[in-house]
Amino acid sequence: MTMTEQARDAKPAAIDKERLRLKYREERNKRLRPDGNDQYLQIKGQLAHYLEDPYTPVVERAPKTDHVTFAFIGGGFAGLATAARLTEAGVKDVRIVEKGGDFGGTWYWNRYPGAQCDTASMVYMPLLEETGHMPSEKYAHAPEILAHCQRIGRQFGLYDNALFHTEVTSLDWEAAQSRWIIRTTRGDAFTAQYVGIGTGPLHVPKLPGIPGIERFKGHSFHTSRWDYDYTGGDPNGAPMEKLADKRVGIIGTGATSVQCIPHLARACKELYVFQRTPSSVDVRGNGPIDPDWFADIATPGWQQRWLENFTANQAGGSAEEDLVQDGWTDLSKRIRAKIMLLPREQRSVENMRAAFEDSDFEKMEEIRNRVDTIVRDAGTAKNLKAWYGQLCKRPCFHDAYLQAFNTPGTHLVDTDGKGVEEITENGIVVAGKEYKLDCIIYASGFEVGTEYKRRAGFDATGQDGIKLSEYWAEGMRTKHGIHVHGFPNLFFVQPTQGANLISNVPHNLTEAARTIALMVGHAQANGFKEIEVSREAENRWVELLLTAVGRMIGGPDCTPGYYNNEGREPGPAAKLNVGYPAGALAYFKYIDEWRRSGQFEGVQFR
Ligand code: NDP
Numbered sequence: 236m237t238m239t240e241q242a243r244d245a246k247p248a249a250i251d252k253e254r255l256r257l258k259y260r261e262e263r264n265k266r267l268r269p270d271g272n273d274q275y276l277q278i279k280g281q282l283a284h285y286l287e288d289p290y291t292p293v294v295e296r297a298p299k300t301d302h303v304t305f306a307f308i309g310g311g312f313a314g315l316a317t318a319a320r321l322t323e324a325g326v327k328d329v330r331i332v333e334k335g336g337d338f339g340g341t342w343y344w345n346r347y348p349g350a351q352c353d354t355a356s357m358v359y360m361p362l363l364e365e366t367g368h369m370p371s372e373k374y375a376h377a378p379e380i381l382a383h384c385q386r387i388g389r390q391f392g393l394y395d396n397a398l399f400h401t402e403v404t405s406l407d408w409e410a411a412q413s414r415w416i417i418r419t420t421r422g423d424a425f426t427a428q429y430v431g432i433g434t435g436p437l438h439v440p441k442l443p444g445i446p447g448i449e450r451f452k453g454h455s456f457h458t459s460r461w462d463y464d465y466t467g468g469d470p471n472g473a474p475m476e477k478l479a480d481k482r483v484g485i486i487g488t489g490a491t492s493v494q495c496i497p498h499l500a501r502a503c504k505e506l507y508v509f510q511r512t513p514s515s516v517d518v519r520g521n522g523p524i525d526p527d528w529f530a531d532i533a534t535p536g537w538q539q540r541w542l543e544n545f546t547a548n549q550a551g552g553s554a555e556e557d558l559v560q561d562g563w564t565d566l567s568k569r570i571r572a573k574i575m576l577l578p579r580e581q582r583s584v585e586n587m588r589a590a591f592e593d594s595d596f597e598k599m600e601e602i603r604n605r606v607d608t609i610v611r612d613a614g615t616a617k618n619l620k621a622w623y624g625q626l627c628k629r630p631c632f633h634d635a636y637l638q639a640f641n642t643p644g645t646h647l648v649d650t651d652g653k654g655v656e657e658i659t660e661n662g663i664v665v666a667g668k669e670y671k672l673d674c675i676i677y678a679s680g681f682e683v684g685t686e687y688k689r690r691a692g693f694d695a696t697g698q699d700g701i702k703l704s705e706y707w708a709e710g711m712r713t714k715h716g717i718h719v720h721g722f723p724n725l726f727f728v729q730p731t732q733g734a735n736l737i738s739n740v741p742h743n744l745t746e747a748a749r750t751i752a753l754m755v756g757h758a759q760a761n762g763f764k765e766i767e768v769s770r771e772a773e774n775r776w777v778e779l780l781l782t783a784v785g786r787m788i789g790g791p792d793c794t795p796g797y798y799n800n801e802g803r804e805p806g807p808a809a810k811l812n813v814g815y816p817a818g819a820l821a822y823f824k825y826i827d828e829w830r831r832s833g834q835f836e837g838v839q840f841r
Pocket of ligand 1: 352437494509511650653680795796
């Protein structure tokens with residue numbers, strides 16, 4: 236009997252919860268570091284070349300000093316969806332300001348081989364119905380998503396006014412004219428009646444602060460700036476033929492690595508995967524979308540129905556059917572099934588947490604057992620097992636990642652939670668051993684826990700000279716995650732303090748886009764110059780948010796990572812990084828009713 240057959244036929248052993256809790260704690264403690272987020276390097280100065288755009292040359296242009304009705308900072312899904320809804324609402328001059336060389340945001344930068352969405356395309360890709368695009372696969376690959384962003388840009392006429400390779404440096408409210416003045420790295424100083432901000436949570440790449448990082452003499456790049464000139468191949472998956480004689484090291488085994496390692500394993504002469512913490516990798520089950528099936532289901536309103544159904548299954552509802560059917564909806568259905576086993580009167584928060592833990596232990600055991608069924612070398616398989624709750628880190632789903640470790644020439648270098656020790660002129664050192672390399676790829680992620688102003692690159696100055704960074708010093712304060720008192724005509728497009736639906740971020744964005752377009756359309760139609768949330772309404776919203784029972788994602792007992800501020804006490808401000816207490820599904824229902832009422836409760840038009 237092969238190992239695969241043995242594992243398949245083995246009866247699931249009873250789970251020793253105490254042993255697991257202990258193991259999780261040990262593994263977490265091994266990884267806790269006093270420097271938390273400071274272990275990472277901000278990419279600047281000598282390292283600034285890691286940020287350069289390898290995809291589009293920068294084109295000289297004259298600075299803009301004109302006026303537009305709506306300026307949007309960020310040309311990813313948030314900006315595209317909002318701009319699309321605004322044009323539908325009759326606002327013709329929307330200007331998107333974007334640091335990349337085209338629309339796409341995440342999908343502009345992340346062109347590493349194998350990049351694909353890990354939430355189903357049918358709900359992940361915005362405006363499918365409006366553009367008439369049928370995703371080619373259940374989980375579309377990056378080139379298709381980037382092309383979709385460009386399609387939205389073209390269809391809604393957003394290219395003419397857009398400013399690419401442009402970063403905002405300041406945003407100041409000019410009260411006398413009821414408008415914002417926006418300054419940028421390209422010398423622009425233009426005004427806009429309204430401004431939207433959708434810069435995304437993960438747009439600033441970071442490097443690990445490993446001693447000697449600047450000494451390496453070989454080639455190196457960050458995964459979000461993939462150097463196809465060096466590797467050969469292309470984002471569509473063409474073989475990276477230039478790596479055939481190369482020894483390549485990749486640092487990091489998060490969601491990005493899980494997707495690109497199968498491609499590197501195929502291409503490199505030798506591939507060394509430097510791992511600090513393994514990802515949990517469950518079944519993907521990708522496949523093409525059948526046009527006949529799609530034609531049947533794509534009746535008017537189909538995408539909204541799918542969005543609502545996904546959220547109902549994934550975040551708090553109890554839908555009768557599950558349209559998407561994947562690891563995300565399965566995860567929630569398992570937890571719900573456990574809770575439903577409890578008599579109604581026993582469904583306390585404590586018991587629900589216990590049910591969640593039980594379900595998670597079962598799932599993670601299944602995921603760990605899966606490693607043994609795939610990875611041939613027992614030592615490698617052991618090291619690829621994740622010892623933490625599934626939602627402590629971004630859950631990964633892939634059908635070729637674990638298999639890649641069976642490829643001759645692919646080596647897992649596990650660092651037992653310690654990370655890479657040193658980088659030398661010639662390569663990487665772990666446990667005193669130097670691995671000589673031609674190229675180092677940093678799959679080390681993006682800044683999350685650093686100061687907002689540092690990540691955004693600008694602060695906003697609102698009424699009476701108040702800075703947003705000061706106003707939010709003790710935590711984010713908004714209504715609906717969109718408006719901030721003292722900052723009229725400024726709108727945020729992001730999940731926090733709204734639905735906070737992490738499993739499908741674009742759904743948060745497309746809902747915010749609708750809300751903003753409705754308000755701006757109303758102001759334009761009625762001759763109002765300013766839209767602002769009242770202080771009382773903002774306070775009420777924040778008080779409501781504080782009644783939330785806490786989060787299931789990245790709790791303090793989790794292994795360190797960006798979901799839990801690298802395992803450190805996040806500080807009092809973090810208690811406001813929450814969503815609508817009744818959950819994402821309830822938020823979407825609430826905001827739909829808020830819009831339909833036509834009352835704009837809490838928001839003043841002047
Ligand atoms: P992550 O932050 O998830 O991963 C960074 C990796 O670098 C971790 O494995 C980390 O280890 C490792 N690392 C950091 N420092 C060291 C060190 N000194 N030595 C060795 N290893 C080190 O970044 P990703 O780019 O993988 O993913 C970021 C996020 O982007 C995801 O969580 C997800 O939200 C999103 N994403 C989504 C995808 C999708 O939807 N298709 C695909 C890819 C990314 P440790 O875990 O120990 O900190």
